[in-house]
Amino acid sequence: MAESSQLLRVVMLLTMYFLLFQRISSALPPTPAGTLCVPRERDALLDFKAGLTDPSNLLSSWRGVECCRWTGVVCSNRTGHVVTLQVKSDWAIRGEIRPSLLTLRHLKQLDLSYNDFGLKHIPTFIGALGRGRLMHLDLSLSNFRGRIPPHLGNLSDLVSLQLNGMRYAYSRDLAWVSRLRKLQVLSMLHIDLSRAVDWTHAINMLPNL
Numbered sequence: 001m002a003e004s005s006q007l008l009r010v011v012m013l014l015t016m017y018f019l020l021f022q023r024i025s026s027a028l029p030p031t032p033a034g035t036l037c038v039p040r041e042r043d044a045l046l047d048f049k050a051g052l053t054d055p056s057n058l059l060s061s062w063r064g065v066e067c068c069r070w071t072g073v074v075c076s077n078r079t080g081h082v083v084t085l086q087v088k089s090d091w092a093i094r095g096e097i098r099p100s101l102l103t104l105r106h107l108k109q110l111d112l113s114y115n116d117f118g119l120k121h122i123p124t125f126i127g128a129l130g131r132g133r134l135m136h137l138d139l140s141l142s143n144f145r146g147r148i149p150p151h152l153g154n155l156s157d158l159v160s161l162q163l164n165g166m167r168y169a170y171s172r173d174l175a176w177v178s179r180l181r182k183l184q185v186l187s188m189l190h191i192d193l194s195r196a197v198d199w200t201h202a203i204n205m206l207p208n209l
Protein backbone atom coordinates (compact mmCIF):
# COMPACT_ATOMS: atom_id res chain seq x y z
CA MET A 1 0.00 0.00 0.00
CA ALA A 2 2.73 2.45 1.07
CA GLU A 3 4.75 1.31 -1.92
CA SER A 4 1.98 2.04 -4.43
CA SER A 5 1.33 5.52 -3.00
CA GLN A 6 5.07 6.12 -3.27
CA LEU A 7 4.88 5.07 -6.89
CA LEU A 8 1.89 7.34 -7.43
CA ARG A 9 3.87 10.28 -6.05
CA VAL A 10 6.76 9.54 -8.39
CA VAL A 11 4.41 9.31 -11.37
CA MET A 12 2.72 12.57 -10.41
CA LEU A 13 6.05 14.29 -9.97
CA LEU A 14 7.24 13.07 -13.37
CA THR A 15 3.99 14.24 -14.96
CA MET A 16 4.46 17.65 -13.39
CA TYR A 17 7.98 17.92 -14.70
CA PHE A 18 6.80 16.81 -18.10
CA LEU A 19 4.01 19.42 -18.20
CA LEU A 20 6.37 22.11 -16.96
CA PHE A 21 8.92 21.22 -19.62
CA GLN A 22 6.22 21.27 -22.28
CA ARG A 23 5.12 24.74 -21.20
CA ILE A 24 8.65 26.04 -21.24
CA SER A 25 9.48 24.55 -24.61
CA SER A 26 6.27 25.77 -26.23
CA ALA A 27 7.02 29.28 -24.94
CA LEU A 28 10.42 29.21 -26.63
CA PRO A 29 10.77 31.01 -29.94
CA PRO A 30 10.91 28.80 -33.03
CA THR A 31 14.51 29.74 -33.83
CA PRO A 32 17.65 28.02 -32.56
CA ALA A 33 20.26 29.40 -30.17
CA GLY A 34 17.79 31.39 -28.08
CA THR A 35 17.25 34.16 -30.63
CA LEU A 36 13.83 35.71 -30.92
CA CYS A 37 14.21 37.04 -34.47
CA VAL A 38 12.59 35.05 -37.27
CA PRO A 39 15.34 34.36 -39.87
CA ARG A 40 13.30 35.20 -42.95
CA GLU A 41 12.21 38.47 -41.39
CA ARG A 42 15.83 39.27 -40.60
CA ASP A 43 16.72 38.65 -44.25
CA ALA A 44 13.85 40.93 -45.30
CA LEU A 45 15.11 43.69 -43.02
CA LEU A 46 18.62 43.34 -44.42
CA ASP A 47 17.26 43.57 -47.95
CA PHE A 48 15.26 46.65 -46.99
CA LYS A 49 18.44 48.15 -45.55
CA ALA A 50 20.32 47.34 -48.75
CA GLY A 51 17.88 49.60 -50.60
CA LEU A 52 18.95 52.53 -48.41
CA THR A 53 22.04 54.64 -48.21
CA ASP A 54 22.93 55.49 -44.67
CA PRO A 55 26.08 57.64 -44.61
CA SER A 56 25.63 58.51 -40.93
CA ASN A 57 25.47 54.82 -40.02
CA LEU A 58 22.22 55.18 -38.15
CA LEU A 59 21.49 51.53 -38.84
CA SER A 60 24.84 50.25 -37.60
CA SER A 61 23.09 48.00 -35.09
CA TRP A 62 21.48 46.12 -38.00
CA ARG A 63 23.86 43.17 -37.94
CA GLY A 64 24.04 39.76 -36.33
CA VAL A 65 21.22 37.30 -35.89
CA GLU A 66 19.09 39.00 -33.26
CA CYS A 67 17.13 41.47 -35.39
CA CYS A 68 14.75 42.13 -32.50
CA ARG A 69 17.49 44.21 -30.87
CA TRP A 70 18.16 46.33 -33.94
CA THR A 71 17.41 50.05 -33.73
CA GLY A 72 13.80 50.71 -34.66
CA VAL A 73 12.76 47.07 -34.77
CA VAL A 74 10.24 45.77 -32.27
CA CYS A 75 9.28 42.10 -32.19
CA SER A 76 6.41 40.41 -30.48
CA ASN A 77 8.02 38.92 -27.40
CA ARG A 78 5.71 35.94 -27.75
CA THR A 79 6.20 35.01 -31.40
CA GLY A 80 9.34 36.89 -32.42
CA HIS A 81 7.62 38.43 -35.44
CA VAL A 82 8.47 42.02 -36.23
CA VAL A 83 5.45 44.14 -35.28
CA THR A 84 6.91 47.64 -35.44
CA LEU A 85 9.48 49.19 -37.74
CA GLN A 86 10.56 52.75 -37.18
CA VAL A 87 13.35 54.29 -39.24
CA LYS A 88 13.46 58.09 -38.97
CA SER A 89 16.60 59.99 -39.83
CA ASP A 90 16.32 63.79 -40.30
CA TRP A 91 16.79 63.03 -44.01
CA ALA A 92 20.17 61.38 -43.45
CA ILE A 93 18.83 58.13 -44.89
CA ARG A 94 18.06 58.05 -48.60
CA GLY A 95 16.99 55.39 -51.02
CA GLU A 96 13.94 53.33 -51.82
CA ILE A 97 11.41 51.23 -49.95
CA ARG A 98 11.89 47.67 -51.13
CA PRO A 99 9.02 45.17 -51.35
CA SER A 100 10.98 42.89 -49.00
CA LEU A 101 8.97 44.67 -46.28
CA LEU A 102 6.02 42.53 -47.38
CA THR A 103 7.78 39.58 -45.76
CA LEU A 104 7.07 41.20 -42.38
CA ARG A 105 3.64 39.67 -42.38
CA HIS A 106 2.85 40.64 -38.79
CA LEU A 107 3.82 44.28 -39.10
CA LYS A 108 1.36 46.59 -37.33
CA GLN A 109 3.24 49.85 -37.31
CA LEU A 110 5.52 51.40 -39.93
CA ASP A 111 7.15 54.77 -39.45
CA LEU A 112 9.47 55.88 -42.24
CA SER A 113 9.01 59.61 -41.70
CA TYR A 114 11.89 62.09 -42.14
CA ASN A 115 13.82 60.09 -44.73
CA ASP A 116 14.69 61.16 -48.23
CA PHE A 117 13.05 58.83 -50.72
CA GLY A 118 14.26 60.99 -53.56
CA LEU A 119 10.93 62.33 -54.85
CA LYS A 120 9.85 58.94 -56.13
CA HIS A 121 6.27 57.70 -56.03
CA ILE A 122 4.94 55.90 -52.97
CA PRO A 123 5.09 52.23 -53.98
CA THR A 124 1.69 50.66 -54.47
CA PHE A 125 2.65 47.53 -52.52
CA ILE A 126 2.39 49.70 -49.41
CA GLY A 127 -1.32 48.78 -49.46
CA ALA A 128 -0.43 45.15 -48.76
CA LEU A 129 1.90 45.68 -45.80
CA GLY A 130 1.40 43.32 -42.91
CA ARG A 131 -0.91 41.31 -45.18
CA GLY A 132 -3.10 44.42 -45.31
CA ARG A 133 -3.45 44.51 -41.51
CA LEU A 134 -1.17 47.45 -40.78
CA MET A 135 -2.58 49.76 -38.10
CA HIS A 136 -0.25 52.77 -38.13
CA LEU A 137 1.54 54.28 -41.09
CA ASP A 138 3.66 57.41 -41.03
CA LEU A 139 5.42 58.63 -44.15
CA SER A 140 5.47 62.30 -43.16
CA LEU A 141 8.19 64.51 -44.63
CA SER A 142 9.71 61.58 -46.44
CA ASN A 143 10.07 63.24 -49.81
CA PHE A 144 7.71 61.35 -52.03
CA ARG A 145 5.93 62.90 -54.94
CA GLY A 146 3.09 62.11 -57.28
CA ARG A 147 -0.23 60.51 -56.71
CA ILE A 148 -0.99 59.01 -53.31
CA PRO A 149 -1.70 55.41 -54.31
CA PRO A 150 -5.35 54.46 -53.72
CA HIS A 151 -3.94 51.08 -52.68
CA LEU A 152 -3.68 52.62 -49.20
CA GLY A 153 -7.43 52.04 -49.04
CA ASN A 154 -6.67 48.31 -48.81
CA LEU A 155 -5.19 48.80 -45.34
CA SER A 156 -8.57 48.36 -43.73
CA ASP A 157 -7.24 48.11 -40.15
CA LEU A 158 -5.47 51.44 -40.35
CA VAL A 159 -6.04 53.54 -37.22
CA SER A 160 -3.63 56.33 -38.04
CA LEU A 161 -2.31 57.56 -41.35
CA GLN A 162 0.17 60.41 -41.47
CA LEU A 163 1.31 61.80 -44.76
CA ASN A 164 2.30 65.31 -43.75
CA GLY A 165 4.64 67.59 -45.57
CA MET A 166 4.64 65.89 -48.97
CA ARG A 167 4.65 69.05 -51.00
CA TYR A 168 4.92 67.26 -54.29
CA ALA A 169 2.23 64.70 -53.66
CA TYR A 170 -1.42 64.96 -54.54
CA SER A 171 -4.65 63.06 -54.47
CA ARG A 172 -7.49 63.78 -56.85
CA ASP A 173 -9.80 61.00 -55.87
CA LEU A 174 -10.16 60.34 -52.16
CA ALA A 175 -12.59 57.44 -52.38
CA TRP A 176 -9.84 55.21 -50.98
CA VAL A 177 -9.93 57.17 -47.70
CA SER A 178 -13.56 56.27 -47.11
CA ARG A 179 -12.56 52.58 -47.12
CA LEU A 180 -10.47 53.08 -43.99
CA ARG A 181 -13.32 52.52 -41.56
CA LYS A 182 -11.16 52.31 -38.42
CA LEU A 183 -9.23 55.48 -39.04
CA GLN A 184 -8.94 57.83 -36.07
CA VAL A 185 -6.02 60.00 -37.14
CA LEU A 186 -5.59 61.29 -40.66
CA SER A 187 -3.12 64.02 -41.44
CA MET A 188 -2.20 65.07 -44.91
CA LEU A 189 -0.90 68.61 -44.40
CA HIS A 190 0.60 70.10 -47.55
CA ILE A 191 -0.69 67.42 -49.84
CA ASP A 192 -2.36 69.01 -52.81
CA LEU A 193 -6.05 68.21 -52.54
CA SER A 194 -7.09 71.22 -54.56
CA ARG A 195 -8.51 69.15 -57.36
CA ALA A 196 -9.87 66.39 -55.18
CA VAL A 197 -13.56 66.39 -55.96
CA ASP A 198 -14.93 64.37 -53.12
CA TRP A 199 -12.82 64.89 -50.05
CA THR A 200 -15.48 66.16 -47.62
CA HIS A 201 -17.70 63.29 -48.64
CA ALA A 202 -14.88 60.76 -48.24
CA ILE A 203 -14.03 62.05 -44.79
CA ASN A 204 -17.63 62.26 -43.64
CA MET A 205 -17.91 58.56 -44.35
CA LEU A 206 -15.47 57.76 -41.55
CA PRO A 207 -17.17 56.98 -38.25
CA ASN A 208 -14.17 57.52 -35.93
CA LEU A 209 -12.56 60.59 -37.38
Ligand SMILES: *[C@@H]1O[C@H](CO)[C@@H](O)[C@H](O)[C@H]1NC(C)=O
Nearest residue numbers: 027074075076077078079083
Ligand atom coordinates in the same frame (compact mmCIF):
# COMPACT_ATOMS: atom_id res chain seq x y z
C1 LIG B 1 6.02 41.21 -23.44
O1 LIG B 1 5.57 42.48 -23.85
C2 LIG B 1 4.59 43.02 -23.02
C3 LIG B 1 4.08 44.31 -23.63
O2 LIG B 1 4.91 44.80 -24.60
C4 LIG B 1 5.19 43.25 -21.64
O3 LIG B 1 4.23 43.82 -20.79
C5 LIG B 1 5.67 41.92 -21.10
O4 LIG B 1 6.31 42.13 -19.86
C6 LIG B 1 6.63 41.27 -22.06
N1 LIG B 1 6.94 39.94 -21.59
C7 LIG B 1 8.17 39.47 -21.51
C8 LIG B 1 8.29 38.07 -21.06
O5 LIG B 1 9.13 40.12 -21.82
Ligand SMILES: *[C@@H]1O[C@H](CO)[C@@H](O)[C@H](O)[C@H]1NC(C)=O
Nearest residue numbers: 127128150151152153154176
Ligand atom coordinates in the same frame (compact mmCIF):
# COMPACT_ATOMS: atom_id res chain seq x y z
C1 LIG C 1 -5.74 47.38 -53.62
O1 LIG C 1 -6.35 48.54 -54.12
C2 LIG C 1 -6.13 48.81 -55.47
C3 LIG C 1 -6.72 50.15 -55.84
O2 LIG C 1 -7.57 50.69 -54.90
C4 LIG C 1 -6.61 47.68 -56.32
O3 LIG C 1 -6.41 47.92 -57.69
C5 LIG C 1 -5.89 46.42 -55.90
O4 LIG C 1 -6.35 45.33 -56.62
C6 LIG C 1 -6.03 46.17 -54.43
N1 LIG C 1 -5.17 45.06 -54.06
C7 LIG C 1 -5.55 44.06 -53.30
C8 LIG C 1 -4.53 43.03 -53.01
O5 LIG C 1 -6.66 44.00 -52.84
